[in-house]
Amino acid sequence: MSETKTPETFEFQAEVRQLLDLMIHSLYSNREIFLRELVSNAADAADRLRFEALQDAALFEDDPEPEVRIVVDESARTITISDNGIGMNRTDVIDNLGTIARSGTRRFLDALTGDQKQDSQLIGQFGVGFYSAFIVADSVTVHTRRAGESADAGVRWQSDGKGEFSLEASPRARRGTDVTVHLAEGQDEFLSRDRLRQVIRRYSDHIAIPIRLLDDQDEAETVNQASALWMRPKSELSDEDYQQFYQQLSFDTEPPLRWMHNKVEGDQSFTTLLFIPAQRPFDLFEPESGHGLRLYVRRVFIMEDREHRLLPRYLRFVRGVVDSDDLPLNVSRELLQHNRLIDRIRAASVKRVLDTLERLAKDDAAVYQRFWSAFGTVLKEGPIEDPGNAEKVAGLLRFHSTQDEEEQRVSLADYLERMKEGQKAIYYLTGESLAAVRNSPHLEVFRKRGVEVLLLAEPVDEWLVAHLSKYKDTPLRAVGKGELELDDLGEDTAEKPESVEPSASVKTLLERLQSELGEQVEDVRASSRLTDSPACIVVSEHDFGINMQRMLKAAGHELPAQKPVLEINPDHPIIQRLAADEQAPLNDWASLLYEQAVLMDGGRLDDPAGFVRRMNRLLD
Numbered sequence: 001m002s003e004t005k006t007p008e009t010f011e012f013q014a015e016v017r018q019l020l021d022l023m024i025h026s027l028y029s030n031r032e033i034f035l036r037e038l039v040s041n042a043a044d045a046a047d048r049l050r051f052e053a054l055q056d057a058a059l060f061e062d063d064p065e066p067e068v069r070i071v072v073d074e075s076a077r078t079i080t081i082s083d084n085g086i087g088m089n090r091t092d093v094i095d096n097l098g099t100i101a102r103s104g105t106r107r108f109l110d111a112l113t114g115d116q117k118q119d120s121q122l123i124g125q126f127g128v129g130f131y132s133a134f135i136v137a138d139s140v141t142v143h144t145r146r147a148g149e150s151a152d153a154g155v156r157w158q159s160d161g162k163g164e165f166s167l168e169a170s171p172r173a174r175r176g177t178d179v180t181v182h183l184a185e186g187q188d189e190f191l192s193r194d195r196l197r198q199v200i201r202r203y204s205d206h207i208a209i210p211i212r213l214l215d216d217q218d219e220a221e222t223v224n225q226a227s228a229l230w231m232r233p234k235s236e237l238s239d240e241d242y243q244q245f246y247q248q249l250s251f252d253t254e255p256p257l258r259w260m261h262n263k264v265e266g267d268q269s270f271t272t273l274l275f276i277p278a279q280r281p282f283d284l285f286e287p288e289s290g291h292g293l294r295l296y297v298r299r300v301f302i303m304e305d306r307e308h309r310l311l312p313r314y315l316r317f318v319r320g321v322v323d324s325d326d327l328p329l330n331v332s333r334e335l336l337q338h339n340r341l342i343d344r345i346r347a348a349s350v351k352r353v354l355d356t357l358e359r360l361a362k363d364d365a366a367v368y369q370r371f372w373s374a375f376g377t378v379l380k381e382g383p384i385e386d387p388g389n390a391e392k393v394a395g396l397l398r399f400h401s402t403q404d405e406e407e408q409r410v411s412l413a414d415y416l417e418r419m420k421e422g423q424k425a426i427y428y429l430t431g432e433s434l435a436a437v438r439n440s441p442h443l444e445v446f447r448k449r450g451v452e453v454l455l456l457a458e459p460v461d462e463w464l465v466a467h468l469s470k471y472k473d474t475p476l477r478a479v480g481k482g483e484l485e486l487d488d489l490g491e492d493t494a495e496k497p498e499s500v501e502p503s504a505s506v507k508t509l510l511e512r513l514q515s516e517l518g519e520q521v522e523d524v525r526a527s528s529r530l531t532d533s534p535a536c537i538v539v540s541e542h543d544f545g546i547n548m549q550r551m552l553k554a555a556g557h558e559l560p561a562q563k564p565v566l567e568i569n570p571d572h573p574i575i576q577r578l579a580a581d582e583q584a585p586l587n588d589w590a591s592l593l594y595e596q597a598v599l600m601d602g603g604r605l606d607d608p609a610g611f612v613r614r615m616n617r618l619l620d
């Protein structure tokens with residue numbers, strides 16, 4: 001026999017040690033959450049057993065009623081949290097409780113900032129798991145046996161959380177897991193049943209299986225509601241019930257902004273309870289992360305929808321539960337891909353979330369602004385991912401603009417309302433940063449003529465405008481692309497548009513600049529968009545803008561050669577001076593005009609040293 005009675009000792013993986021250390025120090029003021037975590041693991045173990053038992057009912061071993069039991073031993077100073085869930089065998093224990101850091105651990109450690117206050121929020125969102133027991137314990141013992149295996153497969157894990165744990169075979173008749181927490185000096189408050197009852201009600205009231213606290217005579221008292229909250233009628237539920245349930249579901253420290261609880265009856269019935277959080281989880285932008293909705297079939301937990309079948313990715317901030325009586329209990333990921341009921345649930349849920357956001361935006365601009373700051377960037381993926389709802393999502397978007405510069409609060413509807421008489425398009429400018437777009441020379445003529453321009457500086461904006469060509473039949477147009485038709489900007493109240501027909505000397509200058517710049521540019525022409533700057537870069541209507549080119553190159557794409565147009569401001573003093581002297585050498589000037597225009601657009605110079613040399617020559 002390879003398994004002996006003597007305990008074997010293992011070292012925790014470095015990352016686990018780091019996590020333990022960090023948690024104990026940053027969570028000390030919130031010690032009670034250890035109980036929430038252990039109870040939540042016990043309930044998960046019950047869910048997993050029920051799920052596996054769908055295939056193999058023998059796993060229930062004559063003990064089909066799931067429960068969590070909590071036993072306090074005052075003289076030994078221990079609390080034991082027991083479940084009759086799936087349990088673990090030796091390999092499970094080694095994998096889950098010590099040597100192998102789960103993928104989440106690394107990500108979590110990477111997300112930490114070192115700022116205690118921020119980090120403790122992160123921990124709250126992350127769900128800290130089993131190791132939180134060490135916040136209050138000086139040693140923890142886990143005695144467990146996996147469902148379906150023999151009593152001999154029982155194992156005992158033990159650790160003081162300092163760097164090592166031990167493991168030994170320890171037979172166990174009842175399947176499931178006991179976690180025994182030996183309280184450290186000064187943690188005696190958790191020996192009080194009143195205190196435990198209070199903590200369970202606060203954090204675990206809506207865990208769907210009974211949590212039973214045993215008294216001195218071993219009489220069990222069920223402490224929680226132990227029902228699937230989402231199945232209860234709305235009329236019975238208070239705001240507090242919903243908020244508590246949300247916290248148990250999400251570990252979010254903030255209450256949700258809104259929730260939607262709906263029951264659809266008919267030939268196919270389903271219930272959804274969806275929450276819109278108030279703050280952004282740390283992993284919102286990680287490719288593999290994101291929690292999906294929790295899918296239940298007849299109250300049995302089936303899976304977390306990490307592949308975003310129940311709601312599209314651009315609504316991945318929504319948390320909640322979907323339960324249906326009409327899906328098969330053995331529903332698989334493949335089935336989720338091709339199921340009419342799932343499609344219906346998805347369409348209904350998308351509509352509910354978008355309608356709720358619409359109402360929120362209308363009724364409470366301040367709260368909507370909060371939502372937008374947390375999740376606006378994600379919502380911008382909507383028109384790309386979900387063309388069918390593009391217009392509806394577009395209505396929810398908010399932007400910075402030349403007329404509203406504090407926060408992103410201009411909607412496309414606001415923009416349409418403020419358009420000038422005769423204006424034909426919604427104008428926008430994309431760029432690498434807000435400062436860069438706000439100061440772009442492309443805005444000069446728009447400012448002068450009082451035409452609003454939306455300022456888009458997030459990477460996703462480039463994709464958004466590539467997919468959103470119009471809003472309510474008004475086209476969206478980039479200000480830095482193609483020829484600018486001044487007539488399309490609407491009435492010019494300030495003054496009549498100046499003629500862009502350049503004088504003979506400027507014409508000559510344009511030709512000379514063109515021949516100096518050669519292959520670098522498609523054309524050099526007189527500009528109608530500049531008032532203060534001498535030059536700017538314009539790309540043709542169907543080419544990528546400079547910002548998009550930069551992003552594509554950074555992502556490793558080969559781009560077809562694109563030549564921009566250099567537009568020159570004929571009224572600018574530098575241009576006039578250059579035009580006045582047809583004999584003066586132009587080579588440095590041509591390059592500098594071109595290079596400064598590229599820089600102002602947030603582009604990169606091919607030869608920055610050359611640029612500096614030329615500039616120094618002129619300054620000399």
Ligand SMILES: Nc1ncnc2c1ncn2[C@@H]1O[C@H](COP(=O)(O)OP(=O)(O)OP(=O)(O)O)[C@@H](O)[C@H]1O
Pocket residue numbers: 037041042045083085086087088096097126127128129130131177
């Ligand atoms: N009572 C239990 N019964 C069976 N398995 C358990 C139990 N407690 C923990 N485990 C196993 O140990 C793993 C690690 O637990 P831990 O609480 O640290 O993380 P988690 O529950 O996976 O995630 P998190 O708590 O961060 O949401 C679990 O995924 C589970 O496989």
